[in-house]
Amino acid sequence: MALKEVSSKELKKMNVLAEQLIKRRGECIHWMSEIESELDELIIYNFIKKECGKQFFEILLWEDFRFRTKIRLFGEIPLHDKDTQSQLVKELGKLASIRNKYAHCLSIVTLEETFLINKKLKPYKVDDEVFDKFKERALKTLWALKAILLSQKGIDPKTLGSAKMVWMPTDKMKSGYS
Numbered sequence: 001m002a003l004k005e006v007s008s009k010e011l012k013k014m015n016v017l018a019e020q021l022i023k024r025r026g027e028c029i030h031w032m033s034e035i036e037s038e039l040d041e042l043i044i045y046n047f048i049k050k051e052c053g054k055q056f057f058e059i060l061l062w063e064d065f066r067f068r069t070k071i072r073l074f075g076e077i078p079l080h081d082k083d084t085q086s087q088l089v090k091e092l093g094k095l096a097s098i099r100n101k102y103a104h105c106l107s108i109v110t111l112e113e114t115f116l117i118n119k120k121l122k123p124y125k126v127d128d129e130v131f132d133k134f135k136e137r138a139l140k141t142l143w144a145l146k147a148i149l150l151s152q153k154g155i156d157p158k159t160l161g162s163a164k165m166v167w168m169p170t171d172k173m174k175s176g177y178s
Contacts, residue, residue, distance in 0.1 A: 031138040
């Protein structure tokens with residue numbers, strides 16, 4: 001296969017695609033960090049006594065405490081709605097897989113498309129549609145995790161309307177850590 005020279009116009013187009021991929025990688029990792037943070041809170045809130053919360057949080061931050069382990073711990077939390085919990089566990093696994101593609105796969109930018117290539121040389125197309133679907137799934141999952149935590153702390157998530165964040169003094173919570 002012969003190499004093709006690209007014009008300056010084609011090179012600019014490829015650079016735009018490469019920049020988009022860089023932004024998508026960063027955004028993917030950002031949303032997955034938010035999700036992981038929410039998982040950390042749920043795990044601590046449900047499994048750790050107040051006195052041990054800070055120490056266990058430090059353990060959750062160990063670099064070899066894997067995200068998949070946190071997903072498994074979340075699956076063990078005794079929630080009322082086991083079906084939703086099971087769906088969230090599956091969704092978290094899928095999102096983790098996508099995050100790993102963005103974080104660890106080789107990027108290939110052509111004149112028209114951008115791909116991430118894994119070790120088995122299987123291409124994963126990265127375009128607006130694919131990324132928008134990932135982001136929508138990540139945001140829904142994040143909000144579902146937040147809603148569970150808020151419910152456990154005695155706050156009805158429906159009362160927050162469209163707000164995605166809430167601040168609450170820890171002394172106002174039903175129970176948990178501080």
